[in-house]
Amino acid sequence: MDRVVFLGTAGGRASVFRFLRRAGGFLLWLSGDIVHVDPGPGAFVYLHQLGVDPRSLDLVVLSHIHLDHSSDVNAVIESATDGGKLRQVALFAPESAFEGKNRVVLPFIRERLAKEGFLREGEELRYKNISVKAVMKHTHHNTETYALLFNNRVLYVSCALYEDRMLQAYPKGIDLMIINTTLYRKTKPIDHLTVEDAEKLISHLRPKQVVLTHFGYELLTQHEPRLVAMDLSKKYGISVIPAEDFMEVKI
Ligand SMILES: [Zn+2]
Numbered sequence: 279m280d281r282v283v284f285l286g287t288a289g290g291r292a293s294v295f296r297f298l299r300r301a302g303g304f305l306l307w308l309s310g311d312i313v314h315v316d317p318g319p320g321a322f323v324y325l326h327q328l329g330v331d332p333r334s335l336d337l338v339v340l341s342h343i344h345l346d347h348s349s350d351v352n353a354v355i356e357s358a359t360d361g362g363k364l365r366q367v368a369l370f371a372p373e374s375a376f377e378g379k380n381r382v383v384l385p386f387i388r389e390r391l392a393k394e395g396f397l398r399e400g401e402e403l404r405y406k407n408i409s410v411k412a413v414m415k416h417t418h419h420n421t422e423t424y425a426l427l428f429n430n431r432v433l434y435v436s437c438a439l440y441e442d443r444m445l446q447a448y449p450k451g452i453d454l455m456i457i458n459t460t461l462y463r464k465t466k467p468i469d470h471l472t473v474e475d476a477e478k479l480i481s482h483l484r485p486k487q488v489v490l491t492h493f494g495y496e497l498l499t500q501h502e503p504r505l506v507a508m509d510l511s512k513k514y515g516i517s518v519i520p521a522e523d524f525m526e527v528k529i
Pocket residue numbers: 289290344346347437492
């Protein structure tokens with residue numbers, strides 16, 4: 279059955295690296311394939327704790343190279359290929375993950391991939407039964423970052439500065455929208471989405487189901503994601519779920 283499981287739900291440096299919650303991204307089961315999106319710190323360990331054999335992964339996707347989204351990419355691919363013995367896993371990521379001085383994918387790990395794909399705004403990549411469309415390039419601390427649409431059903435709104443352009447670039451009425459809602463409100467200039475930004479996306483795009491995740495330090499320590507999600511659910515009559523580590527949502 280199609281579903282998503284969140285390995286971790288922390289977002290931003292403070293909550294990730296002070297370990298308020300786990301990180302590690304999320305797993306998507308779609309059309310018989312398994313996709314690991316944004317394997318941040320601990321992803322390799324959490325996969326095993328969940329009982330997911332990394333060799334069953336078909337595709338790994340990075341929205342951008344920040345460490346909370348990419349730090350375990352090499353370990354996950356190494357274990358998915360059984361140390362290079364298998365060649366069944368693909369990696370889709372921004373070009374900056376593969377090349378240039380800040381690349382995060384090691385050259386010898388790159389050689390183990392069945393396929394690699396560079397995400398580019400407006401373009402769709404395919405592997406096995408999965409399509410990944412980079413529906414929009416986000417503004418996010420001068421780092422190449424994309425919003426990703428999986429099989430025209432699941433939209434991942436990765437880290438971003440809110441822009442009205444999102445309301446045109448993102449699809450309406452999809453099955454699931456995952457929003458990296460890092461901030462409660464904006465107290466300083468920082469390229470992350472707030473609760474208010476998430477509300478604009480939900481009210482305009484009216485997905486069937488929403489998960490809020492990637493919570494920052496202040497949102498976790500001074501507010502309750504549970505209450506924020508409940509408010510939005512009531513206001514718009516849409517299921518808005520606050521992510522918890524290891525939570526599963528059916529699609
Ligand atoms: Zn992040």
